[in-house]
Amino acid sequence: MIAIGRKTVFTELSELVDPRHTALVLVDMQRDFIDPDGAFGQLGIDLSMYDVSRPRTAELLTAARESEVLVVHIQNTALPERMSDSPAQLRFNMRMHEGATADGSPLLYTVPGTRGHEFAYEFLPKPGELVVRKYRSSGFWGTNLDLVLRSNGIETVVVAGCTTEGCIESTARDAMFNDYYVVIAEDCVGSDDSAQHDASMLLMRHRFDLATGSEIDNVWKTSEKERVGEHE
Template sequence: MNQYLNPNETVLILVDIQNDFCHEEGACSKMGRDVTGAQEIIPQVELLMENAREINIPIVFIQMTQDEHTISDAWTNRPRPAGYTDPLDICKKGSWGTEFYKVSPREEDIIVEKHRYSGFIGTDLDMILRNLNCKSIILTGVATNVCVESTARDGFMLDYHVTVVKDASAGYIPALHEATFANIQNNFGMALETTEIINYWSKLKSMV
């Protein structure tokens, strides 16, 4: 487990914890998505952030934004829920919907802006992680089976040890949410609970 959770080589990543994905007045909720799961993960995310900071694990906030320069034909016409029309209805750059939901980066935290599902596509995330001497990434956020899993897969392909936090990730379709964890464990890395991660870090602290 140390190769996945070693504080000296690990970065905690928060994926798309933003108003449009989590808030009851955000775009996803207005399209009929049940966002209660996204809201319920916040205490676990905050607990992970608190414990990560205590042992100097860097924290990266992934922030989805869209504008007219990042919208392609394929992106516009991808499968979406009923009620979705304009791709700029979600996370339009500079809008309230792009703002973080109940989590706030500190000055020392890192914000990476993305325009596709994966936090690695078209961003500096890989460069940032390598400059932090990171070998392992711990992923939280929404949606489990879309942006979290896409980032996890790409992270694995780039040779990072990948952990997805089960009770700090949320999806809108329960079956797909749960399937992600099975898929990660079978092919890409680890799927753990918040307490498992924190308990492991606590044991390391007690040995110092």
């Protein structure tokens, strides 16, 4: 850490992701996005990046639970009949998924009560883990995420999930705007567009701290050993 004026700034990964003040914010690991039989998979959208990021993200979730890190599951949600989508949001969705439908209409996915809205099996929340429903790209916009993080003394959010250039980057930016340290779990994020993923990662590398899931887990394990040693 370094001192800047009257402020102390975390600079080392061990400081940033100390489990005592860190939350794992797991974004949109839902069937419609990452399962082959979900809304995106049925349209033939390329989900191959998740073959790599998905198991690593599951490992990071397990590590967070073992180290008693606060876990928050962000659940993308769209109300039936597009009741949660303004005209501007619909146009945004049309641009985002241009060419995905024959008539150019925006995709409709992650509707409550559908299988696609559910979390994929390895990301099902456990009792006591918070689920935050969001209706826009950012996990902070119009939700209680900031309230929960502040109420639990969180200073750092580790962001993982999908999609990199969309909800990951949006959530990371809003976390920083709300004065949280942000660490992107770089091998635990994915997209259905490798070019956009790469562009987003390049941008985020110059704004946030990036670390692999294993690097983050190693800090958590070391912190756990130190806590155990203090009580022996």
